[in-house]
Amino acid sequence: MVGPSRFMTVLSCFELGIVDALRDRPGLTATELGDTVGAKPDAVQQLLHLLVKEGFVARDEELGTYRLDALAGVAESDLRRALAYMNMIKVVALRQLFYLTESTRTGTIVGLKELYGVDEGTLYGAVADHADLRDAWANLMNTVTANIDPWFFANVDIPAGAKVLDLAGNTGLGAIHTYRHKASPGLHVTTFDLPEKENEALENFRTHGVAEHCSFIGGDVFDGVPEGFDIVLIKHFLDMFDKDDVFRILKGVNASLEVGGQVNIMVPVYPEDITDTDNYNVDFFPAFFIGCAMGQGGPQQLSVYQSWLEECGFKVTKAVTKAPSEIPPDVIPVQAILSATKVA
Numbered sequence: 313m314v315g316p317s318r319f320m321t322v323l324s325c326f327e328l329g330i331v332d333a334l335r336d337r338p339g340l341t342a343t344e345l346g347d348t349v350g351a352k353p354d355a356v357q358q359l360l361h362l363l364v365k366e367g368f369v370a371r372d373e374e375l376g377t378y379r380l381d382a383l384a385g386v387a388e389s390d391l392r393r394a395l396a397y398m399n400m401i402k403v404v405a406l407r408q409l410f411y412l413t414e415s416t417r418t419g420t421i422v423g424l425k426e427l428y429g430v431d432e433g434t435l436y437g438a439v440a441d442h443a444d445l446r447d448a449w450a451n452l453m454n455t456v457t458a459n460i461d462p463w464f465f466a467n468v469d470i471p472a473g474a475k476v477l478d479l480a481g482n483t484g485l486g487a488i489h490t491y492r493h494k495a496s497p498g499l500h501v502t503t504f505d506l507p508e509k510e511n512e513a514l515e516n517f518r519t520h521g522v523a524e525h526c527s528f529i530g531g532d533v534f535d536g537v538p539e540g541f542d543i544v545l546i547k548h549f550l551d552m553f554d555k556d557d558v559f560r561i562l563k564g565v566n567a568s569l570e571v572g573g574q575v576n577i578m579v580p581v582y583p584e585d586i587t588d589t590d591n592y593n594v595d596f597f598p599a600f601f602i603g604c605a606m607g608q609g610g611p612q613q614l615s616v617y618q619s620w621l622e623e624c625g626f627k628v629t630k631a632v633t634k635a636p637s638e639i640p641p642d643v644i645p646v647q648a649i650l651s652a653t654k655v656a
Contacts, residue, residue, distance in 0.1 A: 473498030
């Protein structure tokens with residue numbers, strides 16, 4: 313019951329500048345903090361009660377002053393990453409999840425309609441027209457992609473000179489990472505996504521110096537997958553859909569490949585034991601996808617994705633989940649890689 317209030321109390325202390333003020337000048341009173349951040353000292357003291365309770369901030373009862381406690385030991389890079397997640401949850405999730413029940417019943421993102429006037433569509437369309445959604449979501453997703461891609465490419469095989477299709481590759485960041493991590497003579501990577509993303513993708517290719525090695529094809533995956541590629545990459549995409557649409561995507565990829573063609577998939581996964589209390593994917597993703605992003609979808613267990621690939625005409629050659637010890641404690645998704653080959 314108190315999750316949202318705890319979340320916003322902590323985040324507000326960062327947004328107000330209270331944490332930064334205490335980092336710059338340890339030993340401030342609530343009055344001094346209020347003057348610094350432009351808030352009543354009474355309100356500052358009320359917010360800090362939770363941070364003192366949790367050991368994030370310490371209070372000298374005799375002097376009435378505050379200093380950072382556990383937060384003083386958090387590295388700047390870790391703090392930025394955690395705050396990016398928290399800002400995304402605030403802007404993209406908290407408000408829209410007020411309408412989770414209605415979104416579940418209708419299969420639409422009711423919160424986007426009520427708050428932004430988006431009658432139809434998904435978060436991924438709404439970010440194009442609403443800067444607050446785009447800034448909160450896209451900045452985090454680019455950071456997530458940059459952090460997880462080295463692990464992904466270290467675990468997939470892309471032969472020299474291969475023709476690679478990055479399915480639903482957005483504005484080309486995945487294609488850029490593919491070429492940089494797996495560069496070889498003749499390697500060419502094509503981003504496949506909606507036509508309106510072409511100009512930004514091509515500009516990204518030019519900016520990163522890979523325009524000769526990367527290209528863009530506009531289209532909708534549900535209308536067909538381009539042919540003529542050796543390998544198809546599907547990253548951060550399958551979990552957006554329910555089973556019937558996942559099958560449409562996988563069968564479309566299968567139809568586009570020659571026998572022996574390969575697909576490499578990266579998706580967040582649920583633990584095989586859904587009661588695992590150390591994994592927070594179940595806590596976050598069902599509500600996020602149904603109430604905030606798509607009106608459907610959500611991750612599956614790794615074994616489920618394996619069986620779905622086999623049903624769609626593939627032989628799974630690799631299935632690996634990122635080790636918990638390699639995942640920072642503030643990062644929610646537990647990612648997995650599935651590699652599979654088209655069989656006759």
